[in-house]
Amino acid sequence: MQKQAMASSKFLLLSLSLLLIALSFVPNFTSASLEEANALQKWKASLQIPNNSQIVSSWTPLPMNNSAPALCPSWFGIACNADGNINRLNLSTSELKGTLHQFPFSILGNLTHFQLSINSFFGPIPPEIGLLSKLVYLDFSANQFSGVIPPTIGKLSIFSRTV
Ligand SMILES: *[C@@H]1O[C@H](CO)[C@@H](O)[C@H](O)[C@H]1NC(C)=O
Numbered sequence: 001m002q003k004q005a006m007a008s009s010k011f012l013l014l015s016l017s018l019l020l021i022a023l024s025f026v027p028n029f030t031s032a033s034l035e036e037a038n039a040l041q042k043w044k045a046s047l048q049i050p051n052n053s054q055i056v057s058s059w060t061p062l063p064m065n066n067s068a069p070a071l072c073p074s075w076f077g078i079a080c081n082a083d084g085n086i087n088r089l090n091l092s093t094s095e096l097k098g099t100l101h102q103f104p105f106s107i108l109g110n111l112t113h114f115q116l117s118i119n120s121f122f123g124p125i126p127p128e129i130g131l132l133s134k135l136v137y138l139d140f141s142a143n144q145f146s147g148v149i150p151p152t153i154g155k156l157s158i159f160s161r162t163v
Pocket residue numbers: 051
């Protein structure tokens with residue numbers, strides 16, 4: 001009887017330490033992606049979006065204490081890397097109208113793929129787009145962007161189908 005109790009408490013200890021080890025490997029999804037999500041939320045507020053858009057229904061404010069690692073996949077058009085940072089944004093063909101003035105280029109530095117094609121975006125493409133240093137795929141085609149493509153965009157390693 002005593003032996004059994006001891007064995008089970010040993011087992012409990014072992015499970016507990018395994019759990020702690022496992023937890024220490026869980027990446028910190030909260031801080032980075034929360035800041036990114038809140039920044040995108042502000043940009044969203046500057047756009048005209050159809051009421052029935054999945055952006056309206058899924059890009060919802062996150063509680064500041066959010067600890068759910070699931071926030072990335074829950075937002076339409078967004079994917080995250082293993083660290084929980086947003087690395088892909090695809091809002092192609094979403095009937096969006098607006099500008100990139102409030103787009104959080106400085107916060108979304110981990111973006112590798114950025115697609116806004118087939119919408120009604122207008123105005124200039126801000127030079128801050130050069131801050132997206134990891135960008136390998138950009139598609140802004142079929143919009144009404146104006147002006148010149150900022151020279152900072154030359155930092156892109158691959159530059160496909162643009163304005
Ligand atoms: C969209 O929703 C807003 C607020 O709910 C409403 O005022 C507006 O008329 C709706 N627009 C369309 C096109 O349904």
